[in-house]
Amino acid sequence: MNILVIFGAFCQLKPITNSKSVINLAGINFTIFETFSYFSVTDNPIYNVVAIFMGISQLRLPNESFSHSIWLIFILFCLIIRTCWQSKMFEFMTSNMRKPLPESIDDLKKMNYTIMVVENHLNYNNELLNELEISTVITKADILYKTYIDILEEKLEKKFALLITSEWHHFLNLTFKRSLPILHSEKLQKMIYFNFMKNDIILSQIDEILSSFIQSGIAKNLYDYGLWLIAKPFIEEIEDTRRILSMSDLEFDFVIFLIVLCASFCCFICELFWVNLVNYGKKFLRKFFGLIEFLRILKTIMNVYHDRW
Template structure:
């Protein structure tokens, strides 16, 4: 009977004990999981001043409130937390603006997130995503490569906390683990034991490794970009652009094996430095991205706007302002009639005419006021001025000393001007000279130049949106760069063609090579497109790694030296065509003659004042004498 009571008591107590222990175990498990996630948030986000969101997808997670309370309790002021509860996948656009801790039920949610999520800011924010997955570890590892293939390019790193009975595993993905190139491999960063609530190793902010184990990185480059080639003849030029032979195909596949070619430029110099630091093998190619094996990882340099949403590219860093220039055909030649007015500029011609007219008026006025009764003095003064201008002798020199001084100064003035004019005119007539090239963009359009460009999307946008909206000049587009160069060079010697070639500055060397002579650059035109960036394609694992390499190179000043456009050694150091502009005389060249003219003006003014004063005094004295004589005659009559 006593045994029966004990058995009944045990049967009643066992479910209660089991339920109590289960509840205690769940609470303990929940507490340990929240402790682990809070410690990761502290190390990965809060200590690095990274803003982050708490997001839950699917069913409500019992750990979310504990984690949020733990973070807010520990860091009430240093954390910026936005809580989102997304129960479906219908509203993925613009759901993230910062890094995030995401609670999901299974790996399906991770896969959908990586495939469909979009973000507000693509540049320059670099996001980190931490997933807590309640699905058991064994099931996740079998599908790891599936849901980590399409990681959004803006995400620097994705981390995964995977739950199991006794511990939590913190994972990430690598593409170069133990030298296995281009293969996604799950890597365990740390293990958290639920019973002791401790990490197996010290929890540290994980940074991607910099050793690529000599794995090849394909550097894709477009023709005319930042990767430059010296000793490029026309045959190799056509070879890079066309698909004609196996040799050309092999050349485009690997430029480093091309004979007699030397790679230079920003892409080459920078990636050679980065290859030594990060231990990878750079392979330079001119092939388009679509023709390559999807399993490879590429680094491409291209003119990508900072805020672009390109699904194939992951922006790494701005490289340099991409400078565009306008190359024009040589200007027209001067005709002999146009050369008659070339020796002096417009201002000097106006001053010379003013000087001659002023001298003529001064001499004439002095003649008139010296002999008021002689009206022919005006004619004689005009004849004297004309005689002096043409270098003849003065037939009727002035009789007064003051007038002769003014005439001598005027003769010196004419001698200086006439000698300068004759010498410059002889120089211009005996030499063929072109008119000055257009000064700026407005002058280019005022002379009815047509703009030539090739059909590259970014250049087409710049032409239509930035340069041509207020102009009526025709824009000629040719299929590709090689054709537009041939078209431009075919009309290069035709001075009536009036063509302006809008192109990147890096293409100037090819233009000079194909045209056979240095090109004429529009000097006062400089258009800089601040959109040249490194782009990483296909996989974002390179993003943080290459960023760290650049951060290490920055303090040395190497990056700043390389991104300086003018430091690109010899390739872009082609001189512009020197148009022989005639040396036109200006006011500064004839300043001595104008000093003589001012002296003559001063003497004339003084002389004119003296003449007027003398004339008035003579009239006054004459009147006084007349009055005295009249009064004297009247007096004698009365006497």
């Protein structure tokens, strides 16, 4: 999402010419960026402020054509609608964020989690499944013939789910992006991706791994947003970036906000400079060509007088 915000800051730049085709192209690019933002699950409300600021800042730039103004009004309207919708969605996602964190499988059962095993083969441990009261098993064959979302809609009846898988990284690569929209469903307010390394793993090991996830800052930060998303490849990338910068989530978002703000301001100044440069250039060219024209006329007059003499 951070990349999309920065991308949008540059896509929304008004072109330095009033060519209708270029103006429409800039508007289409920014509209495409907004379309991506509509489908972003991890959107932060601060991005809405940035987007609205960028939309409003364009309205006060000079030399706008009529078609460009229409584009800006339409984009600003979309930003306002999106902000209202996402504020409501953010409130829905964080409505249960103050509930106590589960610390064991028993706590999960008390909180009405549906514990689900996702396996790429059929030789799973039946005793473990019975001990955990797991009744739903998704196999590789199921994933091949149906999408992950369709399987969840059919088999998941309770609000919460704990997904356990052995080759979990392979499974996430296949289904992670396609499963994101399910986070908006009322059936899934929280999802935990859980590393189930061995088929014969014992219950105490599950408790230990789950507790380590819960006690880590990763799980807590994600829980503050109303959901858990324990997916190692994605979490490691985020955590490495923030570890290098030594920043919290809010500080990291604020830095992105400043980057976009500075980019918009610099482009605004550059465009004003360019407009003034063009205006001064036009005046200079007029004077230059006027001087040339004056000299040409003067030369013609001198030639006429020279011929007469």
